[in-house]
Amino acid sequence: MAPIILYNFDPSPPCFLVRVIADILGVELKKIPIKDITKEMAAPEMTKKNPQRTVPTVDDNGLYLAESRAIASYLISKYGKNDFLYPKDASKRVLVDQRLYFDTELYKSFEVVWAGDFFAGFVPKHDMDRLILGLEILNRMLEGKEWLALDHISLADYATAATMAALEYIPHLKLDLSKYGNISRWLRRVENSFPRYAEFKKIYSDSVVALMEEQKKQKQAQRK
Numbered sequence: 001m002a003p004i005i006l007y008n009f010d011p012s013p014p015c016f017l018v019r020v021i022a023d024i025l026g027v028e029l030k031k032i033p034i035k036d037i038t039k040e041m042a043a044p045e046m047t048k049k050n051p052q053r054t055v056p057t058v059d060d061n062g063l064y065l066a067e068s069r070a071i072a073s074y075l076i077s078k079y080g081k082n083d084f085l086y087p088k089d090a091s092k093r094v095l096v097d098q099r100l101y102f103d104t105e106l107y108k109s110f111e112v113v114w115a116g117d118f119f120a121g122f123v124p125k126h127d128m129d130r131l132i133l134g135l136e137i138l139n140r141m142l143e144g145k146e147w148l149a150l151d152h153i154s155l156a157d158y159a160t161a162a163t164m165a166a167l168e169y170i171p172h173l174k175l176d177l178s179k180y181g182n183i184s185r186w187l188r189r190v191e192n193s194f195p196r197y198a199e200f201k202k203i204y205s206d207s208v209v210a211l212m213e214e215q216k217k218q219k220q221a222q223r224k
Helices: 013-025 044-049 068-079 090-120 125-141 155-167 181-191 197-223
Strands: 004-008 029-033 057-060 063-066
Touching: 004 013, 013 029, 013 068, 013 155, 013 197, 044 057, 063 068, 068 090, 068 155, 090 125, 090 155, 125 181, 155 181, 155 197, 181 197
Parallel strands: 004 029
Antiparallel strands: 004 057, 057 063
16 A cells, blocks of 8 residues: 655644554655745645645545644544554543543634734734633643643653644743643653654754744845
């Protein structure tokens, strides 16, 4: 069977999630690098595969999928040796799903704040307040718990940890995780959950730094 094709953008937290989950499962990915998401994903061939024109997009032998959490749950359900990360039992799976839906909203809050901060140099108070509220809720969700949804690590933990990795790179946010003790302790547990996590996070982090430097140079050139 041909490897699953991943249309990948290294600085993307959702792509980071898919790469991590595939590695945990031992699923081979053929990564197709995307350099300009807006342009390349708008090509007719890619629009047909993913009308949303977003990354990650995967092609599993003609099955095209978008949205990182949907892709990750599919990979676990089809290729996982067990249902440890995404349970088949409805009463357990719904707990993971609920946290994944929460993470979707948390990530949207991050995107708004990051875009405002980086491109406009200004974030409206209500947008920042929404992000901070999301962090406070996440901290409450972890009160007295080691993991976000179940009594062991699950897809919800990996997805939300990818979002938290993104928060480190809002240029002027200067997020102090010490204010959120439950989150900071939980992140350490996630990062120690399998040996190659640090390697994948470094790839993501290095690519974000490089992207931000490139965009900074472009903005400076435009001012000249």
